[in-house]
Amino acid sequence: MxxxxxxxxxxxxxxxxxxxxxxxxxxxxxxxxDDSVFQSLGAKAGIDKIVEDFIPIILADQRIKRFFEQTDKKRLAAQLSDQFCELTGGPCQYKGKDMHEVHEGMNISNAHFNALAEDLQIAMEKNNISSSISNKLVAKLAPMQRPIVSK
Ligand code: HEM
Missing domain, CATH: 1.20.5 (Single alpha-helices involved in coiled-coils or other helix-helix interfaces)
Incomplete structure (x- = not known):
């Protein structure tokens, strides 16, 4: 050598x-x-609870509720929960559809995207998540705006 x-x-x-x-x-x-955001959200059980609160907030939101009329809410909740868990450093693997593929043809605008992000913030607030942590999750979703928004 x-x-x-x-x-x-x-x-x-x-x-x-x-x-x-x-x-x-x-x-x-x-x-x-680095699973600090995952832990601050209350680990998988905490994320499940946030998503459980998030779905009815979306369904009551006049700006975006119509998109979800035909959606299997149980599947949506399970997929969102795995996705948030993985994104925040938790031990999950999102096995759902690709973000561009699933939202393609829905004509989602930036305003719709922001409305959904706002609803998620409300669900986190309801679960006593600090705004610094909820901002971190929303920041992790920001790169999805481009593949999701089509209008
Ligand atoms: C950061 C923003 C978003 C994220 C992370 C996200 C994530 C997801 C995920 C994980 C699924 C499930 C995929 C699957 O079943 O395999 C999904 C489905 C869906 N998303 Fe989004 N989404 C976002 C924004 C939006 C917005 C803004 C709308 C409309 C206003 C929307 C409407 C839908 C609908 C209607 C479905 C269900 C499709 C179906 O029934 O098969 N999403 N989304």
Whole structure:
């Protein structure tokens, strides 16, 4: 190994490999250990409760209720709960449909998207989640605006 490392090219390749290995490890650690938002939401049981409150708030919201008339609410709740759990660093895996695919053709506007986000904030408030934590969940949903909004 020592004699091999004397060759400049081998030394360079070795250094690059070491840097890559270190950054992969750092990345794996940052994604697998930061479950602080998940814990602050009350872990999976807390998220289930928030989603359970979220659905009737959506269904009472004149701005967006019509979208959900034909929806299987039980399935929606289970999918949302897994999705929020995974997004906030919890030990779940969202196995539902792709966000663009599921909302395609619904003609969802930014105003509809914001209304739904507002309803989620209300559900979290109802469950005594601090605004700094609820803002963090909403921030994690922000990148979905582009694939969901089509109007
Ligand atoms: C960040 C925002 C949103 C997230 C994270 C989200 C997430 C989801 C998820 C996980 C599902 C279930 C997918 C499945 O069944 O596999 C779903 C379905 C659905 N979403 Fe959204 N959604 C968002 C915004 C919206 C908005 C703004 C509307 C309309 C105002 C909407 C209307 C619907 C409807 C109607 C369904 C049910 C479709 C069906 O019956 O198959 N979503 N959404």
């Amino acid at each position: 020592k004699t091999l490392l004397k060759t400049p090219l081998i030394r360079l390749i070795f250094s690059i490999a070491m840097i890559a290995a270190t950054s992969v490890t750092a990345q794996a650690q940052s994604t697998s250990t």
